[in-house]
Amino acid sequence: xxxxxNTDADRREMLxxxxxxxxxxxxxxIPQTVRDRYVPLGLRAHSEVDVVRLFAEWANxxxxxxxxxxxxxxxxxxxTPAVVKHLAGRSEFYTAYTPYQPEISQGxxxxxxxxxxxxxxxxxxxxxxxxMYDGATATAEAALMAERIRGRGRIAVSKGLFxxxxxxxxxxxxAAGIERVDLPIGEDGRTVxxxxxxxxxxxxxxxxxxxxxxxxxxxxKEAIGDALLIVSADPxxxxxxxxxxxxxxxxxxxxxxALGLPMxxxxxxLGLFATRRQYLRQMPGRVAGRTVDxxxxxxxTMAAQTREQHIRRERATSNICTNSALCALMATMxxxxxxxxxxxxxxxxxxxxxxxLADRIAELPGFSLPFESAFFNEFVVSTSEPAAAVAARxxxxxFLIGVPDLNMPHVLxxxxxxxxxxxxxRTKPEMDRLIAVLEGAA
Amino acid sequence: xxxxxxxxxxxxxxxxFPLLDVPEREPGTVLxxxxxxxxxxxxxxxxxPDVVRHYTKLSKWNHGVxxxxxxxxxxxxxxxxxxxxxxxxxxxxAGLHPLAGDSASQGALALLFxxxxxxxxIAGLPRVSLQPVAGAHGELTGMFLMKRYFEERGxxxxxxxxxxxxxxxxxxxSAALAGFSVESIPSTDRGTIDRAAVRAALDETVAGIMLTxxxxxxxxxxxxxxxxxxxxxxxxxxxxxxxxxxxxxxxARPGDMGADxxxxxxxxxxxxxxxxxxxxxxxxxxxxxxCELLPxxxxxxxxxxxxxxxxxxxxxGSVHSFYGxxxxxxxxxxxxLQLGDNGLRAVSENAVLNANYLQERLKATYELPHDTLCxxxxxxxxxxxxxxxxxxxxxxxxxxxxxxxxxxxxPLIVREALMIEPTETEGKAELDRFVDVxxxxxxxxxxxxxxxxxxxxxxxxxxxxxTRAARDPVLTYPxxxxx
Numbered sequence: 001x002x003x004x005x006n007t008d009a010d011r012r013e014m015l016x017x018x019x020x021x022x023x024x025x026x027x028x029x030i031p032q033t034v035r036d037r038y039v040p041l042g043l044r045a046h047s048e049v050d051v052v053r054l055f056a057e058w059a060n061x062x063x064x065x066x067x068x069x070x071x072x073x074x075x076x077x078x079x080t081p082a083v084v085k086h087l088a089g090r091s092e093f094y095t096a097y098t099p100y101q102p103e104i105s106q107g108x109x110x111x112x113x114x115x116x117x118x119x120x121x122x123x124x125x126x127x128x129x130x131x132m133y134d135g136a137t138a139t140a141e142a143a144l145m146a147e148r149i150r151g152r153g154r155i156a157v158s159k160g161l162f163x164x165x166x167x168x169x170x171x172x173x174x175a176a177g178i179e180r181v182d183l184p185i186g187e188d189g190r191t192v193x194x195x196x197x198x199x200x201x202x203x204x205x206x207x208x209x210x211x212x213x214x215x216x217x218x219x220x221k222e223a224i225g226d227a228l229l230i231v232s233a234d235p236x237x238x239x240x241x242x243x244x245x246x247x248x249x250x251x252x253x254x255x256x257x258a259l260g261l262p263m264x265x266x267x268x269x270l271g272l273f274a275t276r277r278q279y280l281r282q283m284p285g286r287v288a289g290r291t292v293d294x295x296x297x298x299x300x301t302m303a304a305q306t307r308e309q310h311i312r313r314e315r316a317t318s319n320i321c322t323n324s325a326l327c328a329l330m331a332t333m334x335x336x337x338x339x340x341x342x343x344x345x346x347x348x349x350x351x352x353x354x355x356x357l358a359d360r361i362a363e364l365p366g367f368s369l370p371f372e373s374a375f376f377n378e379f380v381v382s383t384s385e386p387a388a389a390v391a392a393r394x395x396x397x398x399f400l401i402g403v404p405d406l407n408m409p410h411v412l413x414x415x416x417x418x419x420x421x422x423x424x425x426r427t428k429p430e431m432d433r434l435i436a437v438l439e440g441a442a
Numbered sequence: 443x444x445x446x447x448x449x450x451x452x453x454x455x456x457x458x459f460p461l462l463d464v465p466e467r468e469p470g471t472v473l474x475x476x477x478x479x480x481x482x483x484x485x486x487x488x489x490x491p492d493v494v495r496h497y498t499k500l501s502k503w504n505h506g507v508x509x510x511x512x513x514x515x516x517x518x519x520x521x522x523x524x525x526x527x528x529x530x531x532x533x534x535x536a537g538l539h540p541l542a543g544d545s546a547s548q549g550a551l552a553l554l555f556x557x558x559x560x561x562x563x564i565a566g567l568p569r570v571s572l573q574p575v576a577g578a579h580g581e582l583t584g585m586f587l588m589k590r591y592f593e594e595r596g597x598x599x600x601x602x603x604x605x606x607x608x609x610x611x612x613x614x615x616s617a618a619l620a621g622f623s624v625e626s627i628p629s630t631d632r633g634t635i636d637r638a639a640v641r642a643a644l645d646e647t648v649a650g651i652m653l654t655x656x657x658x659x660x661x662x663x664x665x666x667x668x669x670x671x672x673x674x675x676x677x678x679x680x681x682x683x684x685x686x687x688x689x690x691x692x693x694a695r696p697g698d699m700g701a702d703x704x705x706x707x708x709x710x711x712x713x714x715x716x717x718x719x720x721x722x723x724x725x726x727x728x729x730x731x732x733c734e735l736l737p738x739x740x741x742x743x744x745x746x747x748x749x750x751x752x753x754x755x756x757x758x759g760s761v762h763s764f765y766g767x768x769x770x771x772x773x774x775x776x777x778x779l780q781l782g783d784n785g786l787r788a789v790s791e792n793a794v795l796n797a798n799y800l801q802e803r804l805k806a807t808y809e810l811p812h813d814t815l816c817x818x819x820x821x822x823x824x825x826x827x828x829x830x831x832x833x834x835x836x837x838x839x840x841x842x843x844x845x846x847x848x849x850x851x852x853p854l855i856v857r858e859a860l861m862i863e864p865t866e867t868e869g870k871a872e873l874d875r876f877v878d879v880x881x882x883x884x885x886x887x888x889x890x891x892x893x894x895x896x897x898x899x900x901x902x903x904x905x906x907x908x909t910r911a912a913r914d915p916v917l918t919y920p921x922x923x924x925x
Binding site: 001003004005006007010011013014015017018019020023026027028029030031033034035037038039040041042043044045046047048050051052054055056057058059060061062063064065066067069071073074075077079081083085086087089090091092093094095096097098099100101102103104105106107108110111113114116117118120121122124126127128130131133134135136137144164165167168170171174175176177214216218238239240241242243246255262263264265266267268269280286287288289290291292293294295297299301302303304305306308309310311312313314315316318319320321322323324325326327329333335336337338339340341342343344345346347348349351352353355356374376395400402424427428431 | 445446447453454455458459462463464465466467469472473474476477478479480481483484485486487488490493494496497498500501502503504505506507508509512514517519520521522523525527528529530531532533534535536537538539540541542543545546547548549550552553560563564566575576577578579581582585586589610611612614615616617618619620621623624661662664666667690692693694695698699709713715716717718719720721722737738758759760761762763764765766767768769770772776778779780781782783784785786788789790791792794795796798799801802803814815817837838841846847849852866867868869870871872896898901902903904905906907908910911912915916917918919
């Protein structure tokens with residue numbers, strides 16, 4: 001096995017040095033009954049050439065080039081500049097682990113510090129952690145944090161959260177004994193926010209929400225009393241939208257995949273978590289901080305570690321240890337490559353293309369836009385024929401579009417709705433063809 | 443040191459994106475001015491060469507497995523085959539949307555299904571979920587399963603989780619996050635679990651026990667079968683932390699030791715890169731009693747076709763957005779297929795041989811609290827090396843010799859602990875060099891202790907003031923500060 005450098009001669013010498021007669025003798029401490037029960041996998045060793053061939057076959061069985069993704073639902077087909085892959089592919093980054101030893105981890109730590117700053121700039125918050133697993137677990141952990149702070153045993157959750165986020169929030173809250181109260185989506189596509197919801201620890205909204213609509217956050221914080229306002233936001237949209245932090249949010253979470261990560265069949269992803277400085281001691285996850293060395297030179301190290309499991313054990317704010325560090329590094333490189341101008345360019349192109357396509361679809365017979373509220377790069381379309389049939393027709397013609405789980409027949413009509421996302425990568429010819437397919441002309 | 447925020451270079455990214463091929467829309471017109479960003483977005487516009495030089499410089503300030511020896515105990519910092527990087531980057535995997543649907547993702551599902559069945563075989567347990575994305579996430583999912591199991595049985599009084607005092611910090615944190623209370627079981631003088639203490643703690647309020655096998659001292663629990671039997675007889679369940687699987691691959695299976703839940707760390711045992719702290723993957727394997735409770739979706743073969751299935755009423759729900767860290771699974775499967783059965787055995791044989799060899803050679807110079815056959819790792823103490831010299835000093839001095847320090851001050855039951863895990867991807871020559879360095883450091887500790895106190899000397903930055911970072915945390919770039 002070429003990954004194992006020891007030779008037979010090495011092994012003989014080493015066994016002699018430790019006074020063991022054989023390699024088998026190294027496993028004598030495992031109870032005999034356990035060893036006797038072992039059953040091999042029946043797996044032969046594959047050569048590198050075999051493996052490459054096999055994986056290429058599997059990769060080719062996935063319809064990636066055959067289907068143009070007009071689907072979103074939290075994961076978006078944005079363009080990643082070539083430079084990101086090359087820089088993140090430097091193995092000094094990806095073969096290191098958690099920066100426990102800051103003097104030989106300044107690369108990772110400096111990038112973590114940059115990442116936290118970028119997340120704060122996008123969300124408008126004061127502090128951010130170095131990442132969570134994904135947007136869903138980030139939002140679930142935000143709910144747990146709010147419960148630690150307010151302790152009311154109830155969390156109000158908008159029906160406008162993507163289904164995959166709600167499912168995870170549900171699981172975490174169930175285990176923590178927190179009751180979930182649903183907040184419905186109104187006919188304008190926005191969450192109906194309760195006034196003076198004094199008996200919940202937090203209100204969780206998503207913007208843009210599962211209906212594609214940008215939530216009006218202004219005034220929400222005032223309306224909900226002292227419950228924490230948790231907002232799950234798409235980071236790309238925040239280049240043009242007022243950040244939730246400037247509108248009263250106490251915690252902003254989000255899925256960071258859109259910042260230069262591949263879709264990768266949904267993983268690895270990148271959980272964003274930002275909050276107010278006053279909640280630092282309650283925040284989950286790792287965080288890098290600036291400090292100085294013995295010569296007073298600026299450097300970075302892990303900070304506020306007394307919240308974490310390796311020190312606080314069962315009293316830690318979370319059990320998270322390994323997070324999405326490399327994904328955070330990629331997002332940092334992505335943001336550094338684009339800069340504020342490039343991020344705005346992407347956001348504005350998404351916006352323009354999505355609105356162009358939405359306007360054209362709305363003119364087709366049998367299609368309409370059910371919500372008049374503002375949207376960013378994703379929108380829901382009411383269809384007179386069943387949504388699943390429309391999606392199937394699109395798929396047959398080479399387009400992937402989404403079918404949201406909104407359960408709003410009174411607004412979406414008999415057919416239900418399809419959900420369409422447009423990124424800067426989609427072209428006018430692709431949109432022309434999609435229009436033709438929806439029209440039934442293709 | 444420079445971040446992108448205090449970089450004096452200013453550039454632009456013209457030419458990255460094509461000109462808009464639809465009519466331009468002013469954000470204010472389509473969104474309404476009330477929703478528009480008014481606060482500035484302070485992310486600098488840099489030229490591509492500036493970006494490349496900045497991150498290339500940062501990369502040189504890091505130490506990865508590719509740079510040199512990385513004997514970080516409990517983390518299994520083995521070599522990460524380059525092949526995995528190429529395969530995970532194939533557009534057929536990297537470009538696949540998670541909502542593409544079963545028909546468009548048969549290749550990905552086949553790969554995940556194959557990995558699932560191999561992991562079931564390795565664990566000796568009937569079902570695996572790939573959804574948890576880190577070891578601690580696997581632990582949490584396992585705790586959720588145990589909670590649901592007792593809820594279904596109406597045994598909601600079972601709220602206590604037992605764990606040995608040598609356990610990783612994630613174990614108690616995971617149990618607490620799932621609403622359990624934790625109770626520490628002291629280890630014996632031999633460093634293993636006190637069987638009598640476990641028995642004494644068992645009653646109808648115990649949900650289960652969390653075990654790490656071999657434990658964090660690198661010792662195999664001699665009474666593992668008696669302990670899991672006792673827990674099962676008392677109506678509890680057994681959780682196995684798989685951090686140390688590298689030591690018995692191809693030799694033993696957690697399912698044969700009484701595990702009800704076992705988590706893998708694919709980023710440890712299956713050689714996927716640690717990424718500077720993630721992403722990892724923490725699939726769990728479960729016993730028959732817990733199969734129906736696993737997170738949704740499941741991957742099932744129905745009429746010869748692979749499907750993601752959601753309709754499992756006893757499931758705990760989901761713990762991740764989609765299907766776990768798929769691109770990590772790609773790398774892990776590529777590695778496993780290359781190993782085959784013989785390779786699995788070779789991994790544990792060489793990992794354990796390397797650890798025992800280092801232990802034997804270092805015990806003459808450093809205190810070895812538990813002098814016995816170890817598995818893939820062992821724990822030394824930095825105590826008594828020389829007056830005023832701490833384990834931290836030893837660790838920092840190792841950096842000067844191009845070696846990443848071992849895990850230090852853990853496990854908590856050994857004072858001044860140095861937890862050393864060489865892995866199988868180091869050869870005897872590198873191990874001998876490590877011994878030389880450790881002996882030289884011991885000599886320095888006696889003769890020139892200041893060299894240790896002030897180490898490291900060769901890094902771009904010296905020993906950092908951690909207290910200051912904790913007291914007055916600066917967690918984002920201070921834009922207001924004068925440069």
